[in-house]
Amino acid sequence: MELRAVLTTCPYCGVGCNFIFEVLDGKIINTMAAKTGPSNAGSLCIKGWSVHEFIQHKDRLTKPLIRRDGVFKEATWDEAYDYAASELLRLKDTYGPESVAFVGSARCPNEETYIFQKFARAAFGHNHVDHCARLCHAPTVAGLAVSFGSGAMTNSFAELEHANCILVIGSNTTVSHPIAAKRLMKAQANGAKLMVADPRKTQIAQLADLHVQQNLGTDVALINGLMHVIYKNGWHNRAFIEERTENFPALAEMIEQFPPERVSQITGVSVPDIEKMAAWYAKSQDSAIVYVLGITQHTTGVDNVKSLANLAMLCGHIGRPSTGVNPIRGQNNVQGACDMGCLPNAFPGYQYVNVPENVAKFEKAWNAKLSGTPGLTMVEQVEAVHEGKVKGLVVFGANPVVSYPNANRVQKGLEALEFLLVLDIFPTPTTALAHVVLPGASFAETCGTFASSERRVQLVREAIPPIPGKYNWEIIPELSTRVGYPMKYASAAEIFDEMASLTPAYGGMSFPRLEAEGLCWPCPTPNHPGTKYLHKDKFTRGLGLFQAIDFRPPAEAPDDDYPFWLTTGQIFSHYLTGTMTRRCPTLHHENPEVFVEINPQDAARLEIEAGEKIRASSRRGTIEVKARITETVKPGVVFIPMHFLENAANRLTNAALDPITKTPEYKVCAINLAKAA
Numbered sequence: 001m002e003l004r005a006v007l008t009t010c011p012y013c014g015v016g017c018n019f020i021f022e023v024l025d026g027k028i029i030n031t032m033a034a035k036t037g038p039s040n041a042g043s044l045c046i047k048g049w050s051v052h053e054f055i056q057h058k059d060r061l062t063k064p065l066i067r068r069d070g071v072f073k074e075a076t077w078d079e080a081y082d083y084a085a086s087e088l089l090r091l092k093d094t095y096g097p098e099s100v101a102f103v104g105s106a107r108c109p110n111e112e113t114y115i116f117q118k119f120a121r122a123a124f125g126h127n128h129v130d131h132c133a134r135l136c137h138a139p140t141v142a143g144l145a146v147s148f149g150s151g152a153m154t155n156s157f158a159e160l161e162h163a164n165c166i167l168v169i170g171s172n173t174t175v176s177h178p179i180a181a182k183r184l185m186k187a188q189a190n191g192a193k194l195m196v197a198d199p200r201k202t203q204i205a206q207l208a209d210l211h212v213q214q215n216l217g218t219d220v221a222l223i224n225g226l227m228h229v230i231y232k233n234g235w236h237n238r239a240f241i242e243e244r245t246e247n248f249p250a251l252a253e254m255i256e257q258f259p260p261e262r263v264s265q266i267t268g269v270s271v272p273d274i275e276k277m278a279a280w281y282a283k284s285q286d287s288a289i290v291y292v293l294g295i296t297q298h299t300t301g302v303d304n305v306k307s308l309a310n311l312a313m314l315c316g317h318i319g320r321p322s323t324g325v326n327p328i329r330g331q332n333n334v335q336g337a338c339d340m341g342c343l344p345n346a347f348p349g350y351q352y353v354n355v356p357e358n359v360a361k362f363e364k365a366w367n368a369k370l371s372g373t374p375g376l377t378m379v380e381q382v383e384a385v386h387e388g389k390v391k392g393l394v395v396f397g398a399n400p401v402v403s404y405p406n407a408n409r410v411q412k413g414l415e416a417l418e419f420l421l422v423l424d425i426f427p428t429p430t431t432a433l434a435h436v437v438l439p440g441a442s443f444a445e446t447c448g449t450f451a452s453s454e455r456r457v458q459l460v461r462e463a464i465p466p467i468p469g470k471y472n473w474e475i476i477p478e479l480s481t482r483v484g485y486p487m488k489y490a491s492a493a494e495i496f497d498e499m500a501s502l503t504p505a506y507g508g509m510s511f512p513r514l515e516a517e518g519l520c521w522p523c524p525t526p527n528h529p530g531t532k533y534l535h536k537d538k539f540t541r542g543l544g545l546f547q548a549i550d551f552r553p554p555a556e557a558p559d560d561d562y563p564f565w566l567t568t569g570q571i572f573s574h575y576l577t578g579t580m581t582r583r584c585p586t587l588h589h590e591n592p593e594v595f596v597e598i599n600p601q602d603a604a605r606l607e608i609e610a611g612e613k614i615r616a617s618s619r620r621g622t623i624e625v626k627a628r629i630t631e632t633v634k635p636g637v638v639f640i641p642m643h644f645l646e647n648a649a650n651r652l653t654n655a656a657l658d659p660i661t662k663t664p665e666y667k668v669c670a671i672n673l674a675k676a677a
């Protein structure tokens with residue numbers, strides 16, 4: 001009998017908790033919270049505690065599969081590589097390199113993501129490579145980069161405990177980032193005022209000192225209203241505005257047009273509540289903003305983010321401990337996948353592709369001809385398939401058929417591809433459409449790094465050997481080599497070192513330095529201690545940039561045919577497309593099937609009973625859901641979680657995109673509800 005303990009990092013959310021696997025005779029039998037974890041200090045949420053339940057699950061993909069004449073057959077690795085490479089080369093030769101697009105992963109370690117985008121760029125000479133940050137926090141990356149010069153969480157989790165006031169806006173924190181929510185509870189216990197702005201009465205909203213329930217998609221108006229009140233009352237920070245920012249007059253002119261009475265009409269929030277929020281935020285010593293998808297998943301996602309940056313700068317609540325604008329990133333390694341340049345507009349380290357010196361730098365390092373033209377984003381890639389421009393897609397650790405908006409159209413697009421290659425750890429509705437499926441190694445079967453939401457780069461350690469027999473960092477280079485761009489690495493550490501030599505913020509990091517508790521970037525030199533909070537004394541871009549942002553309503557609003565506002569999102573026991581959590585018995589029992597939250601008044605009007613089967617339809621599709629009658633939502637608004645592939649919320653959602661980042665408006669569309677029978 002051999003019992004081992006392996007310290008590693010959680011593969012679910014961006015909090016980045018550390019835990020210890022107990023491995024008995026090659027089987028992972030238990031997960032224990034690590035007291036040494038810098039962001040969890042001995043706590044885990046239910047998903048962390050039960051993470052070992054999916055790793056050695058019987059459904060894991062173990063052999064490569066090739067689909068011919070509609071039937072999947074097991075293949076050897078050699079056969080699968082050869083067939084995939086010949087198809088990719090056929091498309092490249094027949095239609096040109098731009099006919100093949102790439103979707104990377106925020107689930108996999110930095111090293112794998114780095115070589116994935118390198119493969120796409122170097123072997124195909126274009127930048128059509130993206131990942132799920134597009135569906136999620138792309139507006140954060142773009143918005144904060146314009147306002148501050150750097151698109152990441154400004155402060156660290158531990159600092160939140162010492163804030164005097166926290167504005168949580170569009171974050172279901174206890175559900176989505178439970179171990180970060182603990183910090184908010186601690187801050188409140190220390191005397192901080194906790195304010196929540198959310199259209200739903202979430203658990204954190206119920207615990208807050210003030211909850212305002214704004215109408216969906218009205219955040220720009222709400223934030224402009226707060227700034228109007230702050231400026232009118234002279235609660236703004238004149239010294240900060242003068243010394244550290246520019247373009248304030250434009251903002252002042254815009255917020256003049258948002259008196260609380262008008263804002264109240266747009267948002268549904270009362271004038272006294274707007275005034276109270278403004279006073280609490282502006283007059284507290286250290287105020288922090290925490291936000292997630294309620295802010296970003298809108299056609300106004302970038303505007304919403306810039307508005308929060310405006311608010312923080314107006315009061316000088318940034319560049320100090322326990323303040324800042326804090327987007328909690330979603331996936332375990334979505335910060336890292338952005339850092340690694342799995343983005344159509346940037347090489348690793350946000351070195352933008354449209355800057356010729358950057359192209360030259362990476363051409364030299366990678367010995368390849370690269371493109372300086374930004375590539376297609378994820379949803380645009382699907383449209384390009386419909387237009388016949390993209391014929392092949394390589395998907396590495398993503399599940400577009402369930403996760404993209406307007407899933408029926410996505411499915412049709414993927415069905416129309418001449419060649420689809422998917423690398424995943426489980427069969428999914430996306431692997432079902434593939435021509436070649438490659439079985440991946442999960443985080444428990446590899447070494448590497450994840451970057452958490454607080455920019456902390458932490459080690460992932462191998463607990464058991466790869467179940468399919470190969471590391472992902474062996475698969476991608478082999479494929480690349482057979483497509484004509486040779487790559488070979490001896491270890492994940494070797495990949496990390498190459499990446500760090502090209503990515504200034506990671507320049508001082510190495511696997512040995514990350515052993516203890518990881519490092520927060522920027523960490524440019526081998527002796528640099530890492531960076532807890534950003535923008536001290538000076539913004540990354542120099543002066544902070546105020547931007548005048550006007551209110552725009554969502555792309556789709558209810559009408560007679562589709563009279564309900566639908567908003568979609570996450571629940572505590574399942575994770576995104578559910579491939580992992582729905583295979584964990586502990587989590588499955590919590591929520592075995594999809595539901596719709598509906599207000600008691602609406603339920604009474606439609607004579608809907610609790611537990612009844614309901615047909616939910618939009619202009620784009622129909623699903624069946626169980627009614628959950630609850631005051632969590634206001635009358636006229638309903639909520640459906642996204643995790644259930646058999647009745648995927650995305651059959652209903654609208655693929656209207658933010659004009660700058662092309663992020664879909666998952667948080668607002670119009671639907672109809674009817675009894676199923």
Ligand SMILES: Nc1nc2c(c(=O)[nH]1)N[C@H]1C(S)=C(S)[C@@H](COP(=O)(O)OP(=O)(O)OC[C@H]3O[C@@H](n4cnc5c(=O)[nH]c(N)nc54)[C@H](O)[C@@H]3O)O[C@H]1N2
Pocket residue numbers: 013014136169170171172173175176177197198199200202215216217218219292293294295329330331567568569570571572573574575576667
């Ligand atoms: N259990 C669990 N945890 C997760 C995930 C998961 O699937 N399950 N996914 C991870 C990922 S990838 C992400 S990105 C995060 C997501 O984390 P969150 O963003 O916290 O989760 P969501 O459910 O998408 O919604 C956030 C909140 O936005 C509110 N909201 C809806 N519309 C609006 C609006 O117009 N304005 C405002 N201000 N708020 C609005 C919703 O009511 C909800 O409370 O969670 C991560 N953690």
Ligand SMILES: Nc1nc2c(c(=O)[nH]1)N[C@H]1C(S)=C(S)[C@@H](COP(=O)(O)OP(=O)(O)OC[C@H]3O[C@@H](n4cnc5c(=O)[nH]c(N)nc54)[C@H](O)[C@@H]3O)O[C@H]1N2
Pocket residue numbers: 105106107108132133135136293297330331396397398399400402403404405423424425426428440441442443472568569570575576577578579580642649650653666
């Ligand atoms: N309606 C609606 N839709 C949404 C959202 C919403 O709020 N509402 N939220 C959006 C958000 S925030 C996000 S982040 C996206 C997520 O969209 P996706 O990234 O498509 O969703 P995941 O479920 O994380 O899919 C990841 C896939 O990677 C696989 N995988 C996991 N670990 C590994 C690994 O180690 N190696 C490999 N090769 N594969 C692995 C999983 O089995 C899974 O199939 O969905 C978005 N979709």
Ligand code: SF4
Pocket residue numbers: 010011012013014015016017040043044045046047048049177178179180
């Ligand atoms: S809070 Fe996030 S990182 Fe921590 S255990 Fe839960 S899912 Fe994992």
Ligand SMILES: [Mo]
Pocket residue numbers: 132135136137330331
């Ligand atoms: Mo996300």
